[in-house]
Amino acid sequence: MGKNVLITGASRGIGAAAAREFGAQGWRVALNYCRSRDRALALAAELASAGIEAVALEGDVSDPVQAAALVEAAEAMGPLDALVCCAGVALPQQLLTDTTDQQWRRVMGVDLDGVFYTIRAAYPGFVRRQRGSIVTVSSMWGVTGGSCEAAYSAAKAGVIGLTRALAKELGPSHIRVNCVAPGVIDTEMNGHLSQADLDALGEETPLGRIGTPEEVARAMVFLASEASSFITGQVLGVDGGFVI
Known part of the structure; x- marks a missing residue:
């Protein structure tokens, strides 16, 4: 019998790659989206056409009520075996003094509070079953x-502490909680960077290139699966050696 996973922020980028990878490994997938409804529905249809059970679920994880409703809707698919907290936003590179209160709260709200709210909602189900894996x-x-990158760095450091x-x-x-820490990945979040910037970052990376969403997704599936059954509390850098 297949396992069930809820992936937040699954309409694009790393989250979408994770949905495809989990599905390919036989998981039933609940795809969360906030604004990209058409993309999420298209991805769910793509997975369904490949024989993968998938459902697209709307919800803003920065809202505790919506995060709780999202988990409840995902659990209607069946008890969750894994939760992947992938929803995230970033700001353009800017000085701390140029960061507004609204910008700060938006980044914290999605990137850190959203992880807290979603895990808090899923927590009782995992504990009742005495099993499961959470990947942040x-x-x-x-x-x-x-x-x-002060706001983004602070929020993402908070995710590590929470994990x-x-x-x-x-x-x-018997519930494992681990984290992936991607480096420079070819996603829309890095779309504001010029090709020259991306090339320079690739040159700074020991492996000589930037990463792909699929490479991060494979790490997520590993941490959610029984292949990592004695691994918890770890931060797995998927960064080509950028941070050593």
């Missing part, structure tokens, strides 16, 4: 901090 998404900037705390809290219930 940070960033290399959450590990090292990034100049002119490690929950790994200790949920370990006795």
Whole structure:
């Protein structure tokens, strides 16, 4: 019998790649989206055409009520075996002094609060079953901090702290909590970077290139699967060696 996964922020980028990878590995997939309804529905249809059970679910994870409703809707598919918290937003590179209160709250609301709200809603179901895996998404900037990326770095560092705390809290219930920290990945979030910028970042990366969403997705599936059954509280850098 297939397992069930809820992936937040699954309409594009790394989240969409994760949906395809989980589906290819036989998981039933609940795809969360906030604004990109058409993309999410198209992805659900794509997966269904490949014989994969998938449903697109709307919800803004930065709203605790919507996050709770999202988890409830996903659990209607069946008890969750895994939760992947992939929803995220970023700001253009800017000084801290140019960051408005609204911008700060938006980044914190989605990138950190959204992880908290979603996990909090899914927590009781995992504990009742005494099993499951939670995968969060940070960033290399959450590990090292990034100049002119203060809000994003702070939020993503918070995700790492939350992950490690929950790994200790949920370990006795046989629930694993791990984090992936992508480096420079070829997604729309990095669309504001010029080709020259991307080439320079690729040259700075020991492997000599930027990464793909599919490479991050494979790490997520690994951490959610029994292949990582004795791994918890870890931050797996999928960054080509950028952060060593």
